[in-house]
Amino acid sequence: MTIEPPAPGEPRRPLGPRDPGDAWVVRGDGTRYWGRFGAAGLLAIDADRGVLLQHRVAWSHHGDTWALPGGARHEGESACDGALREAAEEAGVPAGAVRPRLLSVLDLxxxxxxxxxxxVxxxxxxxxxxxxxxxxxWVPVDAVESYLLHPGFAASWPALRSLLAVRPAVVVDVANVMGAVPDGWWRDRxxxxERLIARLTALAEVGVSAERIGLPADTWFPQWLAVVEGQAARVASGGAVEVVAAPGSGDDEIVAQxxxxxxxxxxxxVVTSDRELARRVTDAGATARGARWLLDQLPA
Known part of the structure; x- marks a missing residue:
């Protein structure tokens, strides 16, 4: 558990066991930041109740303000893992209670x-x-700015709020993507x-860079739908990837989704290299990307 030390001049509190990451980083101008390996926080969104905020105790750095549950990352810990761990430690957020949507990084x-x-x-x-x-x-989104916010959170909130309405989804034309790699897939469709969906699942866990998906922020965790047809229609969903079995034409199902x-x-x-299908999904309001766009991102 990360316990941030008191602000200068405040009484010192017992810190308990310390992680190597529990230390200040000091810039040349004397500004201090908590977390030797950086810090991370969770902005949990509940559709009915708003966002989860933490009212910090007076003795903490920028005390008596409202911010996100978060703190110093451990050495070697990913930003996502650090945010979820800190949220569990500081706010009792249960494992599996939230699904990542995006990761935004302030790099100083x-x-x-x-x-x-x-x-949520x-x-x-x-x-x-x-x-x-x-x-x-739980604070309604429209009410967040009425609270006395931690300076760092106050500075980031306008940009974060503007992204709350963005909910990306990726629909994969599985037959087309498989066909782009001549690895003998036709012998066992x-x-x-199944192998492709396993790789999609691995990508879903690490996210897609904002540059790749054409959105702001740093990393996105879209909803993934893999449309299968024919002999591949019996493939089961792969956790983070929803498998949609086309009852008829795979192209028609992709357009419908x-x-x-x-x-x-x-x-x-929509991921497909089929030009006619790309035209149809574009007319439906989607952006079409070729199979190579996805293959270049998939883990081996």
Missing amino acids: EVWTYATLVAD VAPFEPVISDPESRELA AGAA ASRLASAGRTVT
């Missing part, structure tokens, strides 16, 4: 702060579980589809 060269924006998929009540919190509360998602206000990318 000597120090970074990563904000993991995640949707299993509602929970936050629990004060360390001495740094005075209060934890179902097996080849793209149209449904776009109509719901989602930012939709």
Whole structure:
């Protein structure tokens, strides 16, 4: 558990066990940042209740302000893992209760702060579980700016808020992507589809760079749909990847899924190198990307 030390001049509190990351980073101008390996926080979004904020105790750095549950990252820890661990330690956020949507990183060269924006998929009540919190509360999005915010969070909130309405989805034409790699997939279409979906699942866990998907921020975790047909239609969903078995034409199902998602206000990318299908999904409000766009990102 990361316990941030008191602000200068405040009484010192017991810190307990310390991680090597629990230390200040000091810039040349004397500005201090908590977390030798950077810091991370969780912006949990509940569709009905708003965002989860932490009221910091007075003795903490920038005390008596509201911010996100978060703190120093451990050595070798990813930003996402650090944000989720800190949220569990400071606010009792249960494992699996949130699904990552995007990661936004403030990079000050000597120090970074990563904000993991995640949707609540299993509602929970936050629990004060360390001495740094005075209060934890779900705050409506429109009311956040009425609170006395931590300076760092106050500076980042306008940009983060503008991204809350963006919900990307990627629809994959599995047959077309498989066909782009001459690895003998035609001998076992179902097996080849399973291997591709396993690689999609691995990509879904690490996210897609903002540059790749044409969105702001740093990393996005889109909703993934893999449309299969024919012999591959028996493939099961792969956790983070929803497998959609086309009852008839795979192309028609892809267009239907793209149209449904776009109509719901989602930012939709369809992965296919089929020119006619690309034209159809573009007309439905999606962006078409060729198979190579996806293959270049997939883990081996």
